[in-house]
Amino acid sequence: MVAQNIGFAIIATIMVIAAIRVVTTSNVVHAALWLVVVLAGVAAQYILLAAEFVAVTQVLVYIGAVMVLFLFGTMLTRSRIGVNSGLNNRYSNLGIPVAMVLFAAMSLALADSFGTEKLPSDGSLVTTQQISDQIFGPYLLPFWALSFVLLAAVIGAIVLARKD
């Protein structure tokens, strides 16, 4: 139990620092690489939460595919590789109070609703078989809709990015 909490604290600290670097760094490529750290941290938290399948999917889809897309997007839009000062807009400081107020409101709500409730440590673990039973059982319709969304997104991306 203690080991899990120490692991959580270390990973969470790294994640928060990396996330702050993503939104404050002045180099687009560095932001993408810090985002890899955040996504890997999220995958590690999934493992702590006993969700191996989601963690593996996170690594494959996010760190594998989405990051390559981001790096290609950075490369093709020729945002200068290197220090780039024009990344924030004029009212960027307005974001700090908005984020602070949002976090304060969410903290109050969370502390009020869950307090010191513990996660079940001996509960039945969710297996990958259960997830597939869910996807191909009660949640089949959203799965179908999702297939069409992915198809539309693939065709749309090709049509948008075509040369002529």
Add this chain to the structure above:
Amino acid sequence: MLVNQFLFLAALLFCIGVYGVIARKNAVLVLMSIELILNAVNLNFVAFALRNGNADGHTFALYIIAIAAAEVGVGLGLVLLIFRNRRTISLDDLSEMKG
């Protein structure tokens, strides 16, 4: 482990993502901030799945990962198109719609 430690981490990630969406001008960086927000939501889903002892949260987390991949694909296609037509991806310069 408390339920709240994961929920607080997710809330913090969410707020950092919201700050990024507000503060950034470069369209690719705004998309990265949206990824932070989606990951915070996913963390909440998986934490609640463990708390409630069923697989619904995992299912929805997987669906959100798929939607995020589609969103990034289309979003970067749009950014490429804007860059090709305007030679810039600064969101402050795209003001034809008076947003």
